[in-house]
Structure formats: C-alpha cells, structure tokens
Amino acid sequence: CTIIGDVEIGAGSSIWYNCVLRADVSRIVIGERSNVQDGSVLHCDPPRPGDPDGSPLIIGDDVLIGHMAMVHGCTIESRGFVGLGAIVMNKAVIGADAMLAAGAMLTEGKVMAPRELWGGRPARKMRDLDEAAIMGMRIGTAHYAENAKHHAAAVAAALM
Template sequence: MSSERPGVRIIAIHGKTPQIHETAFVAPGCVIVGDVTIGAGSSIWYNCVLRADVSRIVIGERTNVQDGSVLHCDGPHPGMEDGAPLLIGDDVLIGHMAMVHGCRIHDRGFVGLGAIAMNHAVIASDAMLAAGAMLTEGKVMGERELWGGRPARKMRDLDDAAIMGMRIGVAHYAENAKHHAAAIAQGDGAA
C-alpha cells in the first residue's frame, strides 16, 4: 500500500491513514481522508473526495470512481451501533459526480452519472442505478436490475448486452488509468 501520490491530498485522522494499493490510480486533485482502503487496479479520478472520518470506506479491485464524485460514510449512533460504512466491491463503475454514502455496492455494480446512493442501500451484482437517480436509505436492488428516478424504483431487468457494456466500461477505465498515470509521471500537460 502506498500513501504518496502527486497532487493528491492524503489525510490521516483519528489514527487512520488511507491505504492505497500501489497499482491503484488516484488522479491529482483528489482528497482521501481517514479509514479508506483502495484495492489493486482501481482508479479514483480527478477531484473526487473520499472521506472516512467517522466509519470506513472499502473499495475493491479494478473499481473506478469517476471525476467529481463524493464518497462518505456514517458513524455509529443510537439505533445504528455499527454506523454505515461504505463498502464497494470489485469491478464497480461509479459515474461522474455521483454521491455515494454509507451503502453497499456489490461486485460489478454500476452507479450512473450524478446518482445518489444513501445509507444502508444496496446495489446488487450486475445492477445499475441510472444517471440522476436517488436510491434512498435502506432500499435494496436485486441482481441485474435497472433502477431509476427520484426516489429510485425498479424499471426493468438488464439484458446480457447491458451487462457486457458495463464490463467493457470497467476494462476501459482500467486501461485508461494506466495512460493517465504515465502522463502524470512524465509531466505531460504541465503548465
């Protein structure tokens, strides 16, 4: 695990320091705070905030969190002694400007552009929360389901083509992260 990243603010708090796998890409402009774990091959894109100051954030392998997204969790309080950690599996896509808070996203889940997922909500494997949708507290999406709207509700089941499209997106971000990491290391685009 590595803690040095050019242009990234990595902040320890309450005795917890972010743990970022050496193969993960974290773009300049990101702020990573507290009890955060980022797995191998994952990518955190420009200007994201991951703040685990009251509970933990765990991100699996090959997951991407796209530009401007905010990830947070909720600490323990009466009636919720374990709080609401944010637990994200492997091969997950989180679209630009998403707000993901204290929920669970299983392997290969998808959060669309500008979507919101709230405490204790669950996005199952191969499920998609549509762009702009709001998955309210405690709602549970089933596998291969598409949910949309505010509040989000099930719209339909996803076909094999949609599932394949999400997997192609994961592969694209994993490859593109390597190009961005190389460009940053070489100083490309520096003013």
C-alpha cells in the same frame, strides 16, 4: 482528489479528478479494478445508539461510479454501476451486475437485486438487465482500468 480517514483502495482501482473520499467517521472500502469518476463524493456515517456499525461504504470489485455521483454509507456489490449524478443513500444496496440510472436517487435502506436497472427520484425498478447491458457495463469498467494506467504513466513521466 481528496482522500481522508480510513480508506482502503484495491489494486487496479482508480479515483479520478476532483473526487472526495471522506472516511473520517467510518470506513470506505473499494475493491479491485473499480473506478470513481470525476467529481464524485463518497462518505459514510458513524456508529450511533441503536446502530453500532454506523454506515460504512463498501464497494466491490469492478464497480463503475459515474461522474458527480454522491455515494453515502451504502454497499455496491461487484460489477455494480452508479450512473452520472446519481445519489445512493445510507444502507442502500446495489446488487451485483445492477445499474442505477444517471440522476437517480436510491433512498435509505433500498435494496436492488442483482441484474436490475433502477431509475428515478426516488429510484424504482425499471426492468431486469439483459446480457448486452451487462457486457456494456463491463466494457466501461475495463476502459477506465486501462485509461487509469495511461494517466498514471503520464503523471509519472511528468514528474521525472
């Protein structure tokens, strides 16, 4: 993976193969135990006239970002889920325990409330998530946290 600029990665988080985290114009903050899966691109936008904060990328704890996602200058609250190949644009917000479906596009400034499922291009609310769906997301996040430990151990052993 390629990581440049002002990037903060929390304890237990994992960035998988062929990801790009580019914080050359603003910051990227990733909370604890989150995972960014293979081939995802994370970026942000700089401050501009009328927008002094720009669009940093803020990712909470226990977030799962699926393979080949494009996540740009947005906020993903703790336990949020971004499906495979989904796109999240500047100043959008994915609420806690919310899921953006695979292939969906959450356009600029859209806000997903906690525990909602959104899908489509552009993304729209499909339904509220039940406990079974939320538990499924948590299992996925725990799986990636454990898998990251195995990969780290294998890489360390190979370097010995």
